[in-house]
Amino acid sequence: MFLVDRIHRYSFRPAVFATAVLASFWTACGQKPFSPHRLDSTGGDVSGFLRGLGTIARHPVNRTRHPMAFLAVTSPDGIAAVDMEAGKVVWRQPVSDRDSRLVVGRRNVYYVSKSPVALVALDVTTGRRRWKRPLGVVKGRGVYGMAADGDRVYVVIGQTGTFVPGKWSSYVEAWDGGDGSLRWRREAPGRLGAPSAAGGYVFFPYRQQYLSVLDAGSGKEVLRVRTRKEYVTFVRVLPEGVYFGGNSGAFKLNARAATGLPEKADFLRLDLSRAGKSAGLLSSGRQTGTMRIAYYWDGYEPVMFRYTAYDRNMLLWRGGRGRSFAKHRAVLEYFRYFFGFDTESGMLKWVHIEPEQDVLSSADVGTALLYATKDGQIVSVDPETGDVLWRMKTGLSLVGATFDAEGFSVTGRRVSAQNLVDVLKRIVFDPDRRLSVAKLFALTQLRNLKGTEVTQILLHILSDRKLPLSVRLKAEQVLVERVSPESVPLLLAVLHHHFDYVTGERAMAVGPVAMALGKMKVTKAVKALSEHLTDASTPLSTVRKIVTAMAKIGGRSVVDVFRQFLLDYRADAAFKRSLDVLFRVVDVLSTQGGVAERQLLAFVAEDPYSLPQLRNYIGEKLSVHASAGVDSTHKRHR
Amino acid sequence: MKRATSLGILMVVVLVGGTTRASGRSVEALATDLAGGDMSKAMAAAHVLGKIQTSQATDVLMETLLLGVPPKLSVALIHALSGRSKAFDILVHACGNREASVRAAALEILGSIQDQKTELRTYGLAMDALSDGASAVRAAGARLLVFLKKRSMGGIRATKAEEKLLRLLLLRKDQLAAKIGLSALGGARTARFLAVHMEELPPRIVTTIYGALLKRPDFGPEPVRFWVVKVLSGMTGPEAIAAVMEYVAGHQGGKSASVLLARKVAER
Numbered sequence: 001m002f003l004v005d006r007i008h009r010y011s012f013r014p015a016v017f018a019t020a021v022l023a024s025f026w027t028a029c030g031q032k033p034f035s036p037h038r039l040d041s042t043g044g045d046v047s048g049f050l051r052g053l054g055t056i057a058r059h060p061v062n063r064t065r066h067p068m069a070f071l072a073v074t075s076p077d078g079i080a081a082v083d084m085e086a087g088k089v090v091w092r093q094p095v096s097d098r099d100s101r102l103v104v105g106r107r108n109v110y111y112v113s114k115s116p117v118a119l120v121a122l123d124v125t126t127g128r129r130r131w132k133r134p135l136g137v138v139k140g141r142g143v144y145g146m147a148a149d150g151d152r153v154y155v156v157i158g159q160t161g162t163f164v165p166g167k168w169s170s171y172v173e174a175w176d177g178g179d180g181s182l183r184w185r186r187e188a189p190g191r192l193g194a195p196s197a198a199g200g201y202v203f204f205p206y207r208q209q210y211l212s213v214l215d216a217g218s219g220k221e222v223l224r225v226r227t228r229k230e231y232v233t234f235v236r237v238l239p240e241g242v243y244f245g246g247n248s249g250a251f252k253l254n255a256r257a258a259t260g261l262p263e264k265a266d267f268l269r270l271d272l273s274r275a276g277k278s279a280g281l282l283s284s285g286r287q288t289g290t291m292r293i294a295y296y297w298d299g300y301e302p303v304m305f306r307y308t309a310y311d312r313n314m315l316l317w318r319g320g321r322g323r324s325f326a327k328h329r330a331v332l333e334y335f336r337y338f339f340g341f342d343t344e345s346g347m348l349k350w351v352h353i354e355p356e357q358d359v360l361s362s363a364d365v366g367t368a369l370l371y372a373t374k375d376g377q378i379v380s381v382d383p384e385t386g387d388v389l390w391r392m393k394t395g396l397s398l399v400g401a402t403f404d405a406e407g408f409s410v411t412g413r414r415v416s417a418q419n420l421v422d423v424l425k426r427i428v429f430d431p432d433r434r435l436s437v438a439k440l441f442a443l444t445q446l447r448n449l450k451g452t453e454v455t456q457i458l459l460h461i462l463s464d465r466k467l468p469l470s471v472r473l474k475a476e477q478v479l480v481e482r483v484s485p486e487s488v489p490l491l492l493a494v495l496h497h498h499f500d501y502v503t504g505e506r507a508m509a510v511g512p513v514a515m516a517l518g519k520m521k522v523t524k525a526v527k528a529l530s531e532h533l534t535d536a537s538t539p540l541s542t543v544r545k546i547v548t549a550m551a552k553i554g555g556r557s558v559v560d561v562f563r564q565f566l567l568d569y570r571a572d573a574a575f576k577r578s579l580d581v582l583f584r585v586v587d588v589l590s591t592q593g594g595v596a597e598r599q600l601l602a603f604v605a606e607d608p609y610s611l612p613q614l615r616n617y618i619g620e621k622l623s624v625h626a627s628a629g630v631d632s633t634h635k636r637h638r
Numbered sequence: 639m640k641r642a643t644s645l646g647i648l649m650v651v652v653l654v655g656g657t658t659r660a661s662g663r664s665v666e667a668l669a670t671d672l673a674g675g676d677m678s679k680a681m682a683a684a685h686v687l688g689k690i691q692t693s694q695a696t697d698v699l700m701e702t703l704l705l706g707v708p709p710k711l712s713v714a715l716i717h718a719l720s721g722r723s724k725a726f727d728i729l730v731h732a733c734g735n736r737e738a739s740v741r742a743a744a745l746e747i748l749g750s751i752q753d754q755k756t757e758l759r760t761y762g763l764a765m766d767a768l769s770d771g772a773s774a775v776r777a778a779g780a781r782l783l784v785f786l787k788k789r790s791m792g793g794i795r796a797t798k799a800e801e802k803l804l805r806l807l808l809l810r811k812d813q814l815a816a817k818i819g820l821s822a823l824g825g826a827r828t829a830r831f832l833a834v835h836m837e838e839l840p841p842r843i844v845t846t847i848y849g850a851l852l853k854r855p856d857f858g859p860e861p862v863r864f865w866v867v868k869v870l871s872g873m874t875g876p877e878a879i880a881a882v883m884e885y886v887a888g889h890q891g892g893k894s895a896s897v898l899l900a901r902k903v904a905e906r
Contacts, residue, residue, distance in 0.1 A: 500769040501776065502806045536736045537771045567706040574709075574736060608675025609707050 033214055033221035034188035034206060040226040043255030049213065049223045050254065053199045056239040058366065060404045061148070062124045063106050067405030069370070069378050070102045070109050072307060073396045079109070080396055081127060082378060084370075085410055087392050091127035100305050104404040105148030108177045112143050112155070112305075119146075119155060119175060131180030135173070142302040144170070145194020147202065151177035152216055154195050154202045160302060163191065172204070174219060184219040193299025198237040203244070205232040205299045211244040211253065227251065228260035230267075234296035239366070239406065240319045240326065243268070247284035250295050252319055266323045268295075270315060270330050272346040281441045282332075291334050291437050307361060307400025316364040316383075329383055331369055333362050334438050337427060338369065339445075340386050348445045350386030351423040353430075354379070361401040367409045372401035380408065386417030421449055425457045428471060429464075440474045447478045455479070455487035459494060462509035476512040480519060488522055495528035499537035507532065511545035518549025526553055530561045540578045547581050551588045559593045563600060571609040579613050586614070590621050598622070665690060669698045680707070681714050688718030696722050703728055709737035716743040723753045733763055738772035745778040749785045761786055768803055768815060776807065776815035784822040798827070805831050813843050821850030826862045833869060842877055845870060849881030853888060863896035871903040879904075 041049075060067050069082040073092070079102065080092040099114035108121040108130060117137040121130045135155060137143065142160040146153060158170030170192035174183040193205035197216065206212040206224075208231050213223035231246035242253035249269030251257045256265045270293055272282060283290035292313050297304040304310050312335045318326035325343045332339040336359060338352040354373060362371035368389060369381040376396035380389040390412040417423070427435070427442040443461075446454050461467060461475040491513045499507050510532050517525040532538050533546045550558045562585045569575050575582055586604075589597040604610045605618035663686065671683035684702075687695045696719065703715040716732055719725040729751075732744035745767050748760045764786060767779025783800065801824060808816035808831075820828050829851060832844050848866050851857045867885065870878045886904045889897045 499771060501771055501812070502769045502803055502810060504810070534734050536734055536738075536741060567704070568735065570706050571708045572706075572737065603705075607673075607705070609711075 033186045033219065034190070034192070034212060035221075036189060038221065038224050040260075041223050041258055043258040045223060046225065046253060046258050047255045050242075053201060053242075056198050056237060058239045058407050060104075060406055061106060062104055062404050064125060067365075067408040067410070068104070068124075068403075069372060069405065070104060070402045071372065071376075071394070071396060071398050072098060072102060072400045073376075074399050075397045079111070079122065079127065080394070081109070081124070082392070082394060084378065084380075084390075084392065084405055084408060087410075089394055089396070090125075092396075093122060093127035093129075095122075100143065100146065101307060101400065102402040103146045103148050103153065104402060105153055105177050106150050108148070108151075108153070110146060110148060110153050110177075112146065117143065119153070119180075121153075121177060121180060133175065133180045133182070143305055144192065144302050145297075145299055145305050147195040147197035148177070149197035149200070149202070149216060152183070152197070153177055154197055154216070156192050156195055156204070156299075158192055165190075172202070172214070174202075174216065186214065186219050191300055193233060193235075194297065194305060195299075196235045196237045196242075203235040203237060203242060205235055205244060208232060208246075208300070211235055211242075211251075211257075225251075225253070225257055226260050230262060233298045233300055235299070236296055238319060243319055245295055247293075247295070250319075252322075268317070268319065268323060268325055270317075270325075270332075270341065270343055272341065281437060281444060291332065291441055293332065311361050311400065312359060314362065316362055316369055318364050318366055326366070327384065331364065331383055333359060333371070334441075335359065335435055336432070337435070337438050338362075338371075338381065338386065339441070340383065347448065348420070350417045351420060351427070351442075352381055352386040352388070352417055353423060353426060360398055361403070363403040363405070365403060365405045365408050367407050370403050370405060370408065372398055374398055380410070382414075388415040388417075421446070421451070421453055421457070424449075428457070428461060428467075428475075433468070436468055436470060439468075439471050443471065443474045443478050447482050450484065450486075452484070452487045452490055454482070455484055455490050458482075459490070459509055459513075462512060463506075476509070476515075479509075479512045480515040482516070483520060484516075485520060488517070488520065488524075491517055492522075492525060492528060495525070495532065498532070498535055507535070507538065507542075510538065511542040514542075514546045514549035518552035521553050523553055523555060523557075526550065526555065526557045526561070529553075530557075533561065533565060540574070540581065544578060544581050544584075547584050551584055554588070554592055559589060559597060562588050563593075563597060566600070566604060570604050570607075570611065570614055573611070576611060576613075579611065579617075582611070582614050583617050586618055586621060590618075665692070665694050665698060668695075669702075672698065672702050677708070677711060680711050684711065684714040684718045688720065691722075693724070696724050700725055700728050703732070709735070709740050712737070712740045713743045716740065716747050720747050720750045721752075723751045723756070726751055726753065726756050730759070730763065733767070738770075738775050741767070741770065741772070742774045742778040745775065745782050749782045752789075757786070757790065765800070765803065768807060768819075773812060773814060776812055777818060780804070780807075780815040780819040783819060787823060801825065801827055804828075808839065808843070809835065813840070817843060817846060817850075820847050822854075824851055825857065826859075829862055829866050841873060841875055845873055845875065845877040845881055849877070849884060852881065852885045860894055860896060863894070864899060867896045867900045867903065871899070 059065055062068055067084040069084055071080045071082060073080050076094060077096045078092055078094045079098065081090050083090045097113035098111045100112035103110045107124055109124050111120050113120050116134050118132050118134045120132045122128065123130050135157065137157055140159060140161065141157055144156040144158050146155045153175050154172055156170060156172050159168055168190055170188045171185055172192060172195065173185045176183055190207040196203045200216045202214045202216050204212045209227055211225040211232055212221060214220060215222050230248050232244050233246040235244040243250040244253065245251050249267050252266040254266060259265055281290055282293050284293050293315050294313060295315055297310065314333050315330055316333055317330040320326040328342055328344045330341050330343050336354040339348055340350040342349050357373040357375045359371045359373055362369060364383060369383050372378050376394040376398050378392045378394065382389050390410055424442040424446050428439050446457065458475045458479045462472055494508055494513050495510065497505060497508050514529055529546050529550050533543060566582065566585050569582065586601060589601055601618050602622060605615050605622060668683040668687050671679040687699055699715050699718050703712060716729065719729065729744045729748050733741050735741055745763065748763060764779045764782040767775050770776050770779065804816050804819035805828065824847065832847060836844055848870055852863065852866060857863065867882060870882050882900050882903050885900045
């Protein structure tokens, strides 16, 4: 209408018209939030915004200022509030229609109900329902997330189902916490993720590559930061700063973040590869067989707006200076386990196991880690040491919890964290079969620890046939990769065991022990290894490892054993599928042996009983040696 | 088991002179057949060489075995070395071969070597074989043990340790080796063991061993025989009845309590 009026009012002049159209367009775009044409904010814009944002308080947001846990309970369904400072349940309300996480504001605790989809506010001090407002969510749309700041609550609603670029729309609504009135609503073309709110602003992950910030009062967009390599799936507002990012890590919002590049910005990432090869068991995505490193809930997944199993595998972290995590620590929660890392070295510092029940929800409140268990326990853990600081039993059966306890520091009877080796051992032997990835991870962490105690644990694992094969294989790998000279007597002692049908005794972990000894080139091991090599009960897979180990150790005694071994089995069809074993023996004889060994090889190469592939292999070997003037004319005297 | 045989020494074994013949062929010709790579010819040659009891034939067999041949031919060579004490070391070496048939054959042929100097070692190998992973090898070990005991000691019973080992085999579900050993060497302790573990063991193996024990004149004393007959009389199945009948048949004029009881059971 605006343009039409102008056209009618003035005589038509193309240049003036074009200028007017462009000017109007830019003006309109500049005012409209989530416009696809909005320019990215510069470093200066970001700095200016942060000056206006001010300080985020380091205390709980609820008006009592007490550290509280709001619990979604079951049997019967309801919501309860726990004052953690007082150590008691302050209220409990029956609620049967809750269909989301609980979100805490100054005066209210909010949740989204199902059938009809509505926003519900409960009084934070009494649990009494203050109001309920339908959200008007039609079929094909869903609630992506919600955030509260002061007396306002912001709800993001968007399309659900398969994402179709260009045909996707979302919107955010701002509701007044006092009277439950709708203050404003802003449409967003494209995907708008779960929000975060503080200091009079609302922060959104937008279109997977932007952090968008709206002024909470006016609903105008005040900042738009674009990332160039990383997805933006979450945003967290913490007292130490605003963080946004995706599966790979989190940008700290500052002038450098405007570059959008992790290498140029203050980008936080947990990198365990510095401490060894354990990183393969961790993934930033949803790969199977790995422990996920989730820096926060994915704001584009409506399912994560509920309490789900995603909450049981989260990285608990706080921001520090620059690119660092606070106090160089981050804690990976995995069902009942908490792994505390030094983020600078990538080393595991401590592990805490919740002994009985799964952990449902957890949070790092700066001064402590807090978590709630299925059986209603609320526990505080020292993030530096893994010591249990405080534990409270509510007696409630939980499905999830939301903590509003920034700076919580109540301590009870401190329970020191267990010795790292012991606790890793407990994880490996935990009968809970769901947690096999954690078992593998615990094993890889054992590799970095010194001492015979670790070797004993690894040998114990290798001999325990009740443990999953994957765990035993990983233990084998760790035993071989660990170089532990102090464990040599222990490893040699293991080789004393041989198979005995009558007593049921089994040769224990001979293959991995052989490999470990071979890696350390323990010459003392040759005799014991030879005994296993020539033991008929040794499986071919173990024979392969013994041969490999002995080849690494080398020496005259090894050559002598290998000579006889080659003669014994050069014609045995059982080795047709394990020819590499014989090939390796040949390699050792040709490289470490003398004239007699080369004569032996020549004989094996020519004798018709030798396996054909072996004959060919030796033939090639000898032709190489022949060029060096080696006489290979030895023949059987007949 | 040590395989002390030196390849170096045997490599220089030269088949000197000698044209000892068997089946019309010389040892040299048979040696050529053995080395030729044709399995059927080699097997036949091994068989013929086994009949030629000369040092030259023994050397050919030993050298071929030592230099390594397919397991099937190894077994034929081992059988051909029967009774040759010179081959003791190489047979001991063969007892450690990965192929169970080679090990079993070596144990069997070791029993054919009568040499006081090596008998103790053979006995050790027989006992070791009872712990082998392969049933055939354990059975061969049990046979060798029985054979050695009977040959050198006139068929006396097993020692406490031997009997215990054989009984353990039975509990480990190896019926063949245990049956062979316990039937031939078991005593009162075995009889009691079978009674105690009757619930865990197949009735057929119990009756078979009890029947074999009753057949042996050295098994006893009489109260134990009586008790075994009594146990058998309480058992069902044709093997139990057959064992009692055989006992009666073997003691036609017997007046002992066990025979009288067996007769009564048989009549019933």
